Amino acid sequence: MKILVTGAAGFIGSHLCERLLQDGHDVTGVDCFTDYYPPSIKRANIDGCLRQPRFALIETDLNTVNLTELVAGKELVFHLAAQAGVRASWGRDFQIYTETNILLTQRLLEAAIPARLNKFIYASSSSVYGDAVQIPMTEDAVLRPVSPYGVSKLAGEHLAALYWRNFGVPTVSLRFFTVYGPRQRPDMAFHKFLRAILAGRQLPLFGDGQQTRDFTFVSDVIDAAVNASLIAAPGSVFNIGGGHRVTMQHVLELIERITGKQLRVRADGEQKGDMRHTAADISRARDLLGYAPKFDLEQGLALEWNWLQQAISAGALPPLT
């Protein structure tokens, strides 16, 4: 199939492109290499794909390409491009979130109308839930995000649903729950923890350590996205979680075991916009997508730890400053 992946050089996007190329598809990737984190990291992420003849990458801001032409002739679109980061979404920077996560999504959906796609996969987030829901979170819960980032991702989800109902763009929204693994973004907790250990520094911990998360290993997310692109009903929404909810304190204990290092933790206080707990009810994805997470947290963390050490020794990650 001919496939478009936005955000192709990012953490999840680069893994997805690799999988789609392995499956024999023609993939056009787009990425603007924003400096939210060092672009050199994204270049390293996508390096393997660039050696594949069935892959083409365009370095650009999606607001500047001819989206109708870009989508034309494609059978699948995976829309992963987004401005990430919960804590950075307050204040004046919210404009970046509205432009990237809302306006761009609407323009891409508009461009998808004439393309007659098989599927348009929208990468949503557990942050659409907020704190006002029961645990585990089910897809039909009332959504009250607690961060501007969550608001922007929810707006994108609503747009995806509208373009299915009104124009027949076959959208599917996947709510990813705290994705981790090799190539995880440097602003995310595990990456920060593991790098701090390598640099012999204290680990920055937000909150009291008793907040819980449902961590999802990146290749499980990729399996879910690929399955959704093939068999999900248009207009549907799925939680994609790891299936285990753990406290951050438990994560620290696992990290201590995996790295063999004694940790020194620095409490950085509560952060506005952070949810207290996340836990996905994945029964819908299990029943309708055949989704079954394969990696438990200890396995996944060990793989991220191996990657991080290799990436630093190979110079793919800049030194911790």
Place this chain on the structure above:
Amino acid sequence: MAFNKQLMDVLACPKCKGELHLADDESSIICKACKLVYPIREYGIPCMIIEQALPLENEEHQTR
């Protein structure tokens, strides 16, 4: 890997949204209206970022 010429169909100048031309040597993409040259990088990646474009110095730059 060489530049995939089919991408010319989907690219527009990020500044004026206008037509682009591929340089004859396929090393860059040119917007004659904005007088900007967008480099094509290793592996044939077109870099369509205004801040990274170079000024078009030779008006007679060979393009297709």
